[in-house]
Amino acid sequence: MSQSNIFIDIGNSAVKWRTHKSEVFSQNIDTFSLKSLPKADTVWVSAVAHTNILEAIKTEYTNVKEVHSLKQSGKLTLAYKDSSKFGVDRFLAMLGALEHFPNEHLLIIDVGSAVTFDVINNKGEHQGGLIMPGLKALRESFSKFSTNDLALKSTSLKTNTEEAWQSGTHAMLISSINNQIEDYESKYPNGEVLICGGIVKEVLSELPNTINYYDNLVLDGLESYSKSMG
Numbered sequence: 279m280s281q282s283n284i285f286i287d288i289g290n291s292a293v294k295w296r297t298h299k300s301e302v303f304s305q306n307i308d309t310f311s312l313k314s315l316p317k318a319d320t321v322w323v324s325a326v327a328h329t330n331i332l333e334a335i336k337t338e339y340t341n342v343k344e345v346h347s348l349k350q351s352g353k354l355t356l357a358y359k360d361s362s363k364f365g366v367d368r369f370l371a372m373l374g375a376l377e378h379f380p381n382e383h384l385l386i387i388d389v390g391s392a393v394t395f396d397v398i399n400n401k402g403e404h405q406g407g408l409i410m411p412g413l414k415a416l417r418e419s420f421s422k423f424s425t426n427d428l429a430l431k432s433t434s435l436k437t438n439t440e441e442a443w444q445s446g447t448h449a450m451l452i453s454s455i456n457n458q459i460e461d462y463e464s465k466y467p468n469g470e471v472l473i474c475g476g477i478v479k480e481v482l483s484e485l486p487n488t489i490n491y492y493d494n495l496v497l498d499g500l501e502s503y504s505k506s507m508g
Contacts, residue, residue, distance in 0.1 A: 284318040285500040288325035288332060289367065290391035291476060296497045307331075312338050322504045324366045324496065345370065345503055352506050353380065353402035367496050368394050368407065374498030375472045376402060378490070383469030385462040386495070387455060390475040391415070395458050397466075410454055413477060416447040430480045452484045459486060 282298040294304045297316055305314060312334055320341045325332045336342045347369035349361040353376055358364045367388065375386045375398070384398045391414060396407035411419065418424045423443040433449035436442040459471055471488070474495035482491060492498065 282318045283320045283322060283501075283504060284316060285497050285504070286315070286321060286323040286335065287367070287370075287496045287500065288323065288328050289476070289496075290327045293328075293331065294494065294497060296494065296501065302494055302497065320504075322500050324370055324500055326365055326367050343504070343507075345500060351503065352376070354398070355403050357404040357406045365394070368396055370496045370499030370503065371474060372396055372398055372404065372499065373502045374492065374495040374500075377498055377502045378472070378492070379470050383466040385459065385466075385469065385471045387458070387471065387473040387489075388475045388495075389455070389473065389478050389481060393451070393455065393475075395462075397462060408458065413447065413451055416450060417444070419447075428477075430477070452481060455481065455485060459489065 284295055284297055286293065286295040292304050292306050293310045294302065295315060296302050298318065303314065307328060310331065318339065320343060321335060321339045322343045322345060323332060323335060324345045332344065345366060347356065347361045347364040347366050349356050351373060354372055356364055356369070371386050371388055375384050381400055383400050386396045388394045389412070391412045393410040393412050394407060397405040399405060413428055417428065423439065425440070425443065427444060430448050431444065433445050433452065436445050462469065462471065470490060472490045472492055472495065473485070474492050478491060
């Protein structure tokens with residue numbers, strides 16, 4: 279009898295999982311319930327936050343494989359000296375990217391609670407990365423203008439402070455992403471750019487149409503990692 283697996287990504291704001299039938303589901307952290315998860319023989323899980331959810335999963339399933347970043351995994355070699363300091367979501371997103379483009383120079387962008395950028399050369403060697411504030415952090419970064427409105431509406435000039443702050447932080451986010459893409463493409467003109475993350479669909483129209491959008495790159499990497507472990 280074949281063994282069933284599920285793959286779970288516990289992020290800052292949501293829990294995503296992929297079943298053995300390759301179906302993907304997502305729930306916000308505040309509404310997540312263990313009852314939503316299917317039965318499985320083995321659970322592969324990564325967590326960047328909410329260890330209480332991770333511990334609850336461990337009590338619910340007999341065989342839970344918690345994944346951590348490794349200095350070397352398959353073709354990927356991390357640039358960090360201490361792999362334990364490297365976010366597992368970034369690690370898995372790079373493994374997922376290498377599944378899609380195994381022999382290319384790659385820029386992997388994750389637009390989530392933080393915005394991360396990682397570059398891999400065509401040998402699978404991580405060149406390093408950047409971490410920037412995500413939209414929520416930007417919108418709350420100045421107490422005088424702080425707002426929990428995370429809508430991305432426009433980057434045009436505004437005639438009131440509230441909209442000017444929303445438009446300005448929107449422009450800052452998009453400009454930062456486009457700047458990193460332009461810088462990368464000047465160094466690796468034949469490389470590929472991959473993007474994932476919670477608000478990707480909202481920003482795609484403001485980014486180059488040549489980039490590759492993957493909704494579940496971390497889960498792709500998690501599944502790839504599981505196969506490499508046998």
